Amino acid sequence: MSRYIYLGIVLFGLLFTNCKEKKTEPLPEQPKETTAPEPPKKVLSPHTSAMAMIGDAHIHIDYSSPGVRGRIIFGGLVGYDIIWQAGAHMATWIETNKDLVINGEVLPKGKxxxxxxxxxxxxxxxxxxxWNQHGKDDxxxxxxxxxxxxxxxxxxxxxxxxxxxxxxLSETEGTISLAWEKITISFPFKINQ
Structure with a gap:
């Protein structure tokens, strides 16, 4: 039995000595977790404008331009016989620095x-x-x-x-048109002299 005790003490000593002398190396540096910045989201209805000079009249149309994206637009997304803001988000607006004649009526300069x-x-x-309203809410x-x-x-x-x-069309006449999906509408105007 004393032999087993002696053997146990020797083994314990060896273990203790090995543990003391064993050098611990630092752990390798873990790569830092990096996340790539998310790409900016694609704007589905980008804000844009159309404008032209007709003589000395500046006509400007400001709107958000939605896409068809495989949808039925007129009679679907945009219902028939319902008021539409003629764009997305904010109401489309038109501005002129000169009086215009549209359909025989005078549109005073303004927005x-x-x-x-x-x-x-x-x-x-x-x-x-x-002109400044969200959609057709107001x-x-x-x-x-x-x-x-x-x-x-x-x-x-x-x-x-x-x-x-x-x-x-000339120094005193032009047209305004809207096209989307398979539909185009257009109407003429004159600069009020």
Whole structure:
């Protein structure tokens, strides 16, 4: 038995000595966790504008341009016979530094909300005193300065993003157009002399 005790003491001594003499090396540095910055989210309805000089009149249209993205737009996303802010988010607005004549009526120089009521046949265009509103939340027909109808043209070609254009026809005349999905509407205007 004393032999086993002796052997136990020797083993314990060896272990104790090995543990004391064993050098511990520092752990290798762990790579720091890095996260790549997230790419900026793609804006689905980018804010944009259309403008032109017609003679000395500056016409400016400001809007957010939603995409079709495989959806049915008119009669789907944008319901028929319902007021639409003619863009996304904030109401589309139009500004002119000269009086314009649209559909035989004078639009005094200034800034206006631009609204439509799409339908299968004719669209109603409304140019409204209240230009600074979210969507059509505060639309009031009593604030319409000019209201008239246009007939849309339908194309087989899809315009992916809503697009406005101000086209110069002469030094005193132009057109304003809106195109999205397969629909284009357009109306003429004159500079009020």
């Amino acid at each position: 206006y909300g631009f609204f439509t009521i799409p339908s299968k046949e004719d669209w109603t265009i409304m140019i409204n005193k209240n 639309y009031d027909a009593n604030d319409d300065v000019i209201r008239f109808k246009v007939t849309p043209s339908i194309s087989d070609k899809i315009t992916e993003h809503l697009e406005y254009k101000v086209n110069k």
